[in-house]
Amino acid sequence: MRFSQRQGYSPTKDAIQTESMDDALRNSLWNVLQVVIWDTHKSKTPYSYTSHSNLFSLLRTYWSDYFKSPVDQIPHKIQDTIKAVRRYFFESEWYEVYDFMEFSCNLLGQSRSKFIALCNEVLEQEVSGYRLIDCKVTPITSEAELAAIEDSLAATKDNSGANAHLRRALELLSDRSSPDYRNSIKESISAVEALVKALVGDSSATLGAALKVISEQAPMHPALNRSLNSLYGYTSDASGIRHALLDDPNLDFIDAKFMLVACSAFVNYLRML
Incomplete structure (x- = not known):
């Protein structure tokens, strides 16, 4: 100043x-x-x-x-x-x-x-x-959020699926003429799904099952484990939480940005295990 x-x-x-x-x-x-x-x-x-x-x-x-x-x-x-x-x-x-x-x-x-x-x-x-x-x-509203997103893009360069989902989530969120918050959220979650499937070597694994395998191989703090499993709740099938979330007509920028930043942070954490 x-x-x-x-x-x-x-x-x-x-x-x-x-x-x-x-x-x-x-x-x-x-x-x-x-x-x-x-x-x-x-x-x-x-x-x-x-x-x-x-x-x-x-x-x-x-x-x-x-x-x-x-x-x-x-x-x-x-x-x-x-x-x-x-x-x-x-x-x-x-x-x-x-x-x-x-x-x-x-x-x-x-x-x-x-x-x-x-x-x-x-x-x-x-x-x-x-x-x-x-x-x-x-x-974007903070440098920490910016760093989380940038780091996740760099960390997934060797995982084309996760990287593509993150880039698409960012693109949908950043569209100033017609932002698509619903699908941005979906792409953010899909990035985590793609990464954990690659980490456990099972393309058919659900996010919950893959996280269980990862937590057994690299024990994590219980609070973080609960957070990751809460994210899994958003990825449930058509009768689960994700379906209800994506049908919510009130989704806005805050929701989509939160999910992108949260999923980016989870991606960065999982890459360090």
């Missing part, structure tokens, strides 16, 4: 930015694009034509797949092309800026991790209610 804010001369940010984006946040996100993308421009010839730039492939993808515009409308000079992207960025709605950051992230190669790290620094500093996880702008 700056001196002026500590002393009360300037207001501090006391509200998480979730349905809006102030100038400081928008400017800072553009600066990330500047550092990671625009500053890396190099021309294959002495001329500053867009088609001669090492960024031409990325820019053409912007025009064809993001802007949905004819690629022959890309400005000839690289400076004009970047200005056109900049104009769109600063004239967009707040949620379109996040769409653009997601799209850009997915186009990056080796610089993707740097891009994500810089974005998250900005999002935290400007008190945004979102973080960039696996190139998805995701609603």
Whole structure:
């Protein structure tokens, strides 16, 4: 916090930015694009034509797949092309800026991790209610929750089933136009199911049976064992708790986020056994 804010001369940010984006946040996100993308421009010839730039492939993808515009409308000079992207960025709605950051992230190669790290620094500093996880702008409320989700994605790289379920749960939760909380919860639970089946080497095992085998091999605290078995209750068959849970018409972001974070934490714990 700056001196002026500590002393009360300037207001501090006391509200998480979730349905809006102030100038400081928008400017800072553009600066990330500047550092990671625009500053890396190099021309294959002495001329500053867009088609001669090492960024031409990325820019053409912007025009064809993001802007949905004819690629022959890309400005000839690289400076004009970047200005056109900049104009769109600063004239967009707040949620379109996040769409653009997601799209850009997915186009990056080796610089993707740097891009994500810089974005998250900005999002935290400007008190945004979102973080960039696996190139998805995701609603999040604490760094501990963010770490749990990120760690679970990294921990399941060698388990394609669990990893795919976690990524899908995150995608459904992060969809700002039509979030699907019910199926996000289902995918979060399925990630745990997939992992425990792999750990016991039995693809037909139920979550409850697999947890029993795991707890016999690596005894765990009774309270944690009860928590894991409570999670099993959510995975019961069509007449059980999961069916009732997923039929609840009042499921919201809090429910889905809780399940994603809880299941991510369980995944991280089980991977350490």
